[in-house]
Amino acid sequence: MPPISPELHDQIGQRLRQDREAMLATVRARTAGDTDDRPAISPMAHMGSNDDAPTGEMLSHNEEHLAEHETNLLHDIDAAIGRLESGGYGVCTSCGRDIPEARLLATPTVQTCIQCQEQIEKEQGTGRGPTM
Structure with missing residues (x-):
């Protein structure tokens, strides 16, 4: 039996395709030329004739990130769409257990179950534990 229902498959597939198109539009807007035909991520794109060089460099650096x-x-x-099309969507890539539907709906690109994600964050020290 597939890990997700046909209805969820269709819903997630549509959402992933919409998210992909929206992200592509964002990337295109960032890399397309502005009024001076310079992409926002190009060096010196944020430098005018009277601009502060460190500020322009910081803005360009932020655009790159x-x-x-x-x-x-x-x-x-794209990876989530591939898993969806191949039948592997909704299965934890770490342990092979089914990922709960609520988690898939919250984050359609998720690849791991909660337990595996917690373990990964613990090992990498990237979790959202206490900050003080």
Whole structure:
């Protein structure tokens, strides 16, 4: 039996495709030329004739990080679409257990069950535990 229902399959598939198109539009907007035909992520894109160089560099640096983040999100979406099409969607890539529907609906690109994700965060020290 597949790990998710046909209805959830259709719902998640539609959502992932919409998310992918929205993210592609965002990436295209960031990399397309602005009024000066310079993409927002290009070096010196945020420098005018009287601008502060460190501020312009900081803005360009931020744009590069946003572009990298968006690229990673696109990769995650494409991977989730691939798992959905191959029949592996909804199965934890770490332990093989089914991922609860609520988790899939909350984060359609999720690859692990809660227990495995907690273990990964514990090992990497990236969890959202106490900060003080």
